[in-house]
Amino acid sequence: MIASNNKKAQLHITETIAVLFIFFILVAFGLIFYARYQQTAVQEKQEQLLASRAMDTTVKALFLPELMCTKGEAEHEDNCVDLIKLTAATPNSLPPLSPATPEPTLSEPPIQPKSHFQDNSEYYFQLFSYSNITFIQVYPTPQQWQIYNKQKTKKTPDGKTIKDWTRKEPTYFTITLRDDLAGTTPQYRYGYIIVEAYS
Amino acid sequence: MKQHTLSSLKINQLHTKKAQMEIIGLVVIVILLTLGMLFLAMFALNEDTSKKIFTRKGLATSTATALLKTNVACNQEGGEKVYPALGKDILEDCAKNPQSQGNSFCTIYSCDNKHCCDYFNETTTKFLNSTLGKWNKKYEFEAKLIYKQAQPVTLSIIKSKKGGCPKTKPRDTSGLNPITVEGGGLIETVLYLCD
Numbered sequence: 590m591i592a593s594n595n596k597k598a599q600l601h602i603t604e605t606i607a608v609l610f611i612f613f614i615l616v617a618f619g620l621i622f623y624a625r626y627q628q629t630a631v632q633e634k635q636e637q638l639l640a641s642r643a644m645d646t647t648v649k650a651l652f653l654p655e656l657m658c659t660k661g662e663a664e665h666e667d668n669c670v671d672l673i674k675l676t677a678a679t680p681n682s683l684p685p686l687s688p689a690t691p692e693p694t695l696s697e698p699p700i701q702p703k704s705h706f707q708d709n710s711e712y713y714f715q716l717f718s719y720s721n722i723t724f725i726q727v728y729p730t731p732q733q734w735q736i737y738n739k740q741k742t743k744k745t746p747d748g749k750t751i752k753d754w755t756r757k758e759p760t761y762f763t764i765t766l767r768d769d770l771a772g773t774t775p776q777y778r779y780g781y782i783i784v785e786a787y788s
Numbered sequence: 789m790k791q792h793t794l795s796s797l798k799i800n801q802l803h804t805k806k807a808q809m810e811i812i813g814l815v816v817i818v819i820l821l822t823l824g825m826l827f828l829a830m831f832a833l834n835e836d837t838s839k840k841i842f843t844r845k846g847l848a849t850s851t852a853t854a855l856l857k858t859n860v861a862c863n864q865e866g867g868e869k870v871y872p873a874l875g876k877d878i879l880e881d882c883a884k885n886p887q888s889q890g891n892s893f894c895t896i897y898s899c900d901n902k903h904c905c906d907y908f909n910e911t912t913t914k915f916l917n918s919t920l921g922k923w924n925k926k927y928e929f930e931a932k933l934i935y936k937q938a939q940p941v942t943l944s945i946i947k948s949k950k951g952g953c954p955k956t957k958p959r960d961t962s963g964l965n966p967i968t969v970e971g972g973g974l975i976e977t978v979l980y981l982c983d
Contacts, residue, residue, distance in 0.1 A: 615817075619824065626828070644843065668850040669857075727918050728858060760843065761923050763851040765858060776871050779858040781919050 635788070636756070642718065643758040643786035650722050650736075650784055651762060655705070658767045670724060672768045672778070678705040679734045706736050713737055719754065719787040726766055726780040740787055754787040844960040844981045847925075852962035852979040855915055855929075862899035862907075872897055875977065876967055878908050882943055883933045883969045909944050920981070921948055928952035928959075928980040935973050943975065953982035 650656075651668065655678055658669035681704065706713050719741050726732040743753040766778040856875025864870045872878055881894045882905040894904035902910070912929060920927045931944040953959040959982035967975040 615821075622824075622828065668853055728915065729861065761919070762847060763854045763919050765854045771859075772871070776859040777854075777857045777873070779854055779915055 636758075639756055639758045639786055639788045640760075642788075643720070643760040643784055646717050646720050646722070646786055647760045647762055647782065647784040649716055650782060651764070656736075658765075666765075666767070668762065668764045669777075670764055670766050670780075670782075672766045673770065675724060675734055675736075675766070679736050680704060681734075704736070710739070714739060721783075721785040721787070723783045724764070724766070724780060725783065726778050728779040756788045757785050758788070759783055759785045847920075848927075848960050848962040848979050848981040851916070851920060851927075852929075852965055852977065855912060855979075856965055856967075856977060858915070860899060860907075860911060862897040864897060870897070874908065874911060875965070878904050878911075879931060879943065879975055879977070880967060880969055882908050883941075883973060883975050884971070886933070886941060886943065905943060909946065912944065913946050916946060916948070924950070926950050926953055926982050928982075929977070930980075931975060931977045933969070933973055933975055940976075953980035957982045 656670045656674050658666040658671045660666070717737050717739070719739050720737065721735070721740070722737040723733055723735045741753040742750050744750055761781055761783055763779075763781045766780050768776045768778060856873065856879070858874050859871040860874050860878065862870055862872055862878070872881075878897060878899065881896045882903075885894045885903075886905065897904055899907040899911075908931075916927060916929060925948065927946075927948045929944065929946040930942070932940040932942055934940045959980045961981075962979040965977045967977070969975060
C-alpha cells in the first residue's frame with residue numbers, strides 16, 4: 590500500500606514538474622514575443638517620427654518666404670517657387686544627379702561660392718535640422734538647386750569626417766517654378782522638391 | 789463488500805472531478821493563448837496611415853495644379869513662338885477641336901506638329917512619369933468635357949505603368965480643377981493617387 594502511494598506521489602511530482610516546465614516555456618515564449626514586438630515598435634516609432642519630421646521640413650521649405658511666388662500684396666501662390674529668388678539664393682544650379690553619379694564625399698566638399706542658405710546656416714538649421722532640400726526642374730530643361738544640406742557627421746580617430754546617420758526619409762512634392770523674366774507674362778516650369786530627413 | 793463499492797465510487801467521483809479541473813485548466817490556457825494572439829494581431833495590424841494619406845492627398849493636389857499651370861513651347865498661327873499653359877490653353881484647344889469629331893489640327897496652337905489632344909496626352913504622360921512614376925506611385929489622370937445637356941466627352945485618361953486607381957481601391961483625389969471653355973462647356977480634370 591505504502592509502495593503504491595509512493596509511486597502515485599512520484600507520478601504526481603513528475604506531472605507537476607512537466608506542467609511547470611510547459612508553463613515556463615510558454616512564459617519564455619511570451620517574453621521573447623513581447624521583447625521582439627517592443628523592438629519593432631520602437632523602430633517603427635522612430636521611423637514615424639522621422640517621416641513626420643520630413644513632412645514638417647517639406648512644408649517649411651514649400652512656404653519659405655525667401656522662395657515663394659508672390660504677387661505684390663495678393664496672396665502667395667501654392668506649390669510655386671520663384672525662379673528669380675531661387676537663383677539669387679542658390680547661384681549654383683546643377684544638372685540633376687543620375688542614379689550612376691556617386692554622392693559627393695563628406696571629406697571633399699565641392700568648392701563653390703556660398704549661397705544665402707549657407708551664409709545663414711545657423712538660422713536655417715533651426716528650421717530644417719539635419720536634412721537635404723533640393724529643388725528639381727523637369728521641364729523645359731532638367732536642372733537642380735540644392736538649397737540646404739546638413740548631415741550628422743562624426744570624426745574618426747584618424748581625423749576623417751564620416752556620416753553619423755543610418756536612416757534617410759525622402760519626401761517628394763510636385764511644384765511649379767515661376768520665371769518672371771521669360772517674357773511679358775510669367776512662365777511656369779514643371780518640377781519637384783525632394784526633402785531628405787536624416788536620422 | 790458494500791464498503792468496498794462505496795469507496796470505489798468515491799474514487800471514481802474524485803477522478804471525474806480532477807479530469808474536469810484539468811479540462812478547465814486547458815480551456816483557460818487556450819483562452820489565454822487566443823487572447824495573446826489577438827492582441828499581437830491587433831498591434832501588428834494597427835498601422836499609422838495618417839501621414840501616408842496626408843502626403844498622398846497633398847501630392848495629388850500639387851501635381852495636378854503644377855501640371856495644368858506649366859507653360860509649354862508651341863507655335864501659333866503664322867509660326868510665332870508662344871508658351872501656352874498645358875491646362876488652360878492646350879486642353880481648352882483640345883476641347884474645342886476633339887479628334888473624335890474628325891479635327892486633325894487644332895485651331896490655335898501647333899505643338900511639335902501634333903494634334904493638341906495628342907500633345908497634351910504625351911506631355912502629361914511624360915510629366916507624370918518623371919515625377920509620380922519615378923517615385924513608384926500609382927496614378928490615374930482624367931480630363932472630361934462637360935456640356936449642358938450632353939454626355940461628358942473624355943479628352944484624356946492617363947494611367948501609371950503599374951495600373952490606374954479604380955473606384956474600388958482606396959484613393960486620394962486632387963479635387964476637380966474646372967476650366968471654362970470659350971463658347972460653352974467646362975473641362976473637369978482630376979488626378980487620383982493610390983497605393
